[in-house]
Amino acid sequence: MQGVLAPYACDPAASRGRRHAEVPxxxxxxxxxxxxxxxxxxxxxxxxxxxxxxxxxxxxxxxxxxxxxxxxxxxxxxxxxxxxxxxxxxxxxxxxxxxxxxxxxxxxxxxxxxxxxxxxxxxxxxxxxxxxxxxxxxxxxxxxxxxxxxxxxxxxxxxxxxxxxxxxxxxxxxxxxxxxxxxxxxxxxxxxxxxxxxxxxxxxxxxxxxxxxxxxxxxxxxxxxxxxxxxxxxxxxxxxxxxxxxxxxxxxxxxxxxxxxxxxxxxxxxxxxxxxxxxxxxxxxxxxxxxxxxxxxxxxxxxxxxxxxxxxVVEVTGRAKAVVQELFAAYQQAPAEMAGGFAERATKRFAAVGMAGQARVVADYIAGMTDRFAAREHERLTGQRLLG
CATH class of the missing domain: 1.10.3210.10 (Hypothetical protein af1432)
Structure with missing residues (x-):
């Protein structure tokens, strides 16, 4: 159990709150x-x-x-x-x-x-x-x-x-x-x-x-x-x-x-x-x-x-960069290849704000990937295996 907080510490009772109000x-x-x-x-x-x-x-x-x-x-x-x-x-x-x-x-x-x-x-x-x-x-x-x-x-x-x-x-x-x-x-x-x-x-x-x-x-x-x-x-x-x-x-x-x-x-x-x-x-x-x-x-x-x-390290990370870049290009060309609702989201964002909106959804999708999922997806979409 933590002891007394200093006056300069953040007090949860004095929090600036949440974007959506909730009952404590x-x-x-x-x-x-x-x-x-x-x-x-x-x-x-x-x-x-x-x-x-x-x-x-x-x-x-x-x-x-x-x-x-x-x-x-x-x-x-x-x-x-x-x-x-x-x-x-x-x-x-x-x-x-x-x-x-x-x-x-x-x-x-x-x-x-x-x-x-x-x-x-x-x-x-x-x-x-x-x-x-x-x-x-x-x-x-x-x-x-x-x-x-x-x-x-x-x-x-x-x-x-x-x-x-x-x-x-x-x-x-x-x-x-x-x-x-x-x-x-x-x-x-x-x-x-x-x-x-x-x-x-x-x-x-x-x-x-x-x-x-x-x-x-x-x-x-x-x-x-x-x-x-x-x-x-x-x-x-x-x-x-x-x-x-x-x-x-x-x-x-x-x-x-x-x-x-x-x-x-x-x-x-x-x-x-x-x-x-x-x-x-x-x-x-x-x-x-x-x-x-x-x-x-x-x-x-x-x-x-x-x-x-x-x-x-540089050699392996160079191949990793290629995986990310080629995934981005593949999803930009074919957003329907994204799973989990991201394809639908990309379509909506493209309709709303154009290519910038679609690109952000693609970036969100790739950023959420694990190493192994990204490597598998890259192999599925390109036929290449760049990482073990």
Whole structure:
């Protein structure tokens, strides 16, 4: 059970509410209710078959979007409790933050963004919001999950100005406004952004070594990791292999968590925001200290050079991009090939707003696919098998 919230935490009793008014739940707060709706959604279940770095067919033990989201939620809740932020809101945002991600990770997102270049592009954060606002079909009175403002605000981590202006025109004062006013999201949302970074840096080291694309000797170049590897060996000189890797990562994660707690506590003490809205008007208040921020950036640069741009990863993701691009072209040419009501939706949107409307429906359909479904669909429509 969480203790007393800080005055700058989001209080579910003071939520800005839902787009469609509902009677409060008798036993759950608004944010607990959001979390439960997310966990029971179709989009959440699909995350188990969506890529993090390694494609779904490449191995059973690599992270997926689902396991990543769970790790973000765990880290976020741990930090939130120490900062007296709302743990349930942090958990809800963490579990939903990747619901709009395409199959094949960032490769799929980049390919779909290119396909949608003439019709507003594709942003996975905005797609996550579309998923919970429009695309889930679970309730009789409205589309989407009808989540609270605070959860939806946290889901929309990034947003282009053009899309923010469109969101504001459609629903004034809603989640697009802060991108126009250049204010911050809630502290809980800021925390989720950081927990996301901490989680993927750590588990990409683990998956990189598991895959054989990284070796421990390379990681000795990364001070943030190597400091804890050396500390581990001082206490356990005979430790080697996966146990050494796991213990080094565990210590690195703990150090990052404690650094965030200390640095954020100091920033909050200086700013002294008296409410959640006051915190939104401050500069970002949840973050690393200067030294840890630089160390984290060094780790990210190392992973970019040695893992994400590794020739084997680039080769596979190149084929994944081709799958997405060719699926998009096939569905644009023959929308009737889409299942689950998307063909009918594409016809209606084409009649209403032309090719842009149809293209958005195609993007929605592809973005909702798992890795393996996208690969099967591509093979069905093109006769080619680009991925295992």
């Amino acid at each position: 739940a008798p036993t759950r707060t608004e944010y607990q209710r959001d979390r439960d709706r997310i966990v029971h959604s179709t989009a959440f279940r699909r995350l188990v078959y969506k890529t993090q770095v390694f494609l779904n067919h490449e191995g059973d033990l690599f992270r997926t979007r689902l396991t990543h989201s769970l790790e973000v939620a765990q880290l976020g809740r741990s930090i939130a409790r120490s900062l007296k932020l709302n743990e349930d809101l942090v958990e809800a945002i963490a579990l939903a933050h990747d619901l709009g991600h395409t199959p094949f990770g960032h490769a799929g997102q980049d390919a779909l963004n290119a396909c949608m270049g003439a019709w507003g592009g594709f942003e996975h954060n905005l797609q996550s919001l579309r998923m919970v606002d429009e695309l889930e079909e679970r309730y009789p009175r409205y589309d989407g999950l009808n989540l609270s403002f605070e959860t939806r605000e946290g889901i929309l981590k990034h947003c282009s100005r053009a899309n923010a202006e469109r969101l504001e025109a459609e629903c004034p004062g809603d989640v697009g406004l802060r991108f126009l006013e250049r204010t911050q999201p809630s502290l809980e949302a800021q925390l989720c952004n950081l927990a996301d970074e901490i989680a993927y840096n750590a588990h990409d080291i683990d998956d990189g070594v598991r895959s054989g694309l990284l070796v421990m000797a390379q990681l000795e170049e990364v001070p943030l990791f190597d400091d804890y590897r050396r500390a581990t060996l001082r206490e356990h000189p005979q430790l080697a292999g996966r146990r050494l890797l796991y213990e080094s990562i565990r210590r690195m994660l703990s150090a990052q968590v404690y650094d965030v707690i200390d640095a954020s506590s100091a920033a909050l003490a200086r700013a002294q925001p008296g409410s959640a809205d006051a915190a939104r008007r401050c500069a970002p208040l949840v973050g690393f200290g200067d030294a840890m921020r630089e160390a984290s950036q060094q780790l990210k640069r190392f992973l970019m050079a040695n893992l994400y741009r590794h020739a084997q």
